[in-house]
């Protein structure tokens with residue numbers, strides 16, 4: 001009987017994807033598993049340095065790492081997994097996470113919520129940033145990503161404010177549920193857009 005070889009697929013060769021693949025290729029023994037990294041770009045970009053590259057303080061080539069050069073024991077594929085699917089799943093996971101403390105108002109509820117919100121955010125953030133980068137002209141990339149970062153910071157502040165406002169007006173559970181409903185609506189919109197793409 002032939003033994004199936006373990007296959008590991010890493011979707012996205014950005015900061016997290018590249019370092020995960022780097023660690024795995026270092027830790028796994030030869031032939032133990034087959035690691036595949038898929039990303040639309042053949043390189044990893046250190047995003048915090050993009051504004052400096054746009055301003056000309058550092059050279060663009062110092063901001064990127066060619067994936068095939070550093071991931072010699074991995075298979076690197078240039079392509080993308082469906083963006084809208086990742087957005088929908090990420091937003092709905094976040095929405096479920098926000099609903100948990102409303103139903104389970106104790107430490108366990110908060111910890112489960114933190115894990116789900118973290119997983120949801122991890123699915124949404126890179127895909128959304130990549131979609132922005134893909135639709136931005138190269139000469140405006142620095143400004144676009146800088147503006148996106150400000151938007152993300154505003155979102156970081158806005159979520160707790162929505163929960164706080166509803167919490168003060170009604171109850172904390174309503175606050176969590178209210179934000180969960182808003183995030184679920186965003187996920188539903190992303191899903192509806194996906195159906196529209198398949199059936200124009």
Ligand SMILES: Cc1cc2nc3c(=O)[nH]c(=O)nc-3n(C[C@H](O)[C@H](O)[C@H](O)COP(=O)(O)OP(=O)(O)OC[C@H]3O[C@@H](n4cnc5c(N)ncnc54)[C@H](O)[C@@H]3O)c2cc1C
Nearest residue numbers: 012013014015016017039047048080081083126127130145
């Ligand atoms: C201007 C700016 C400044 C920042 N400053 C800081 C800072 O000071 N400190 C800090 O900690 N963080 C900072 N960040 C955030 C930091 O860059 C991110 O937290 C980090 O890059 C996240 O890593 P990641 O792997 O999750 O996502 P990314 O590094 O964005 O990688 C995601 C990868 O997924 C790929 N991808 C996207 N869609 C698909 C798809 N459909 N299929 C396959 N692959 C896909 C992308 O091409 C990309 O390579 C900053 C970000 C920006 C834009």
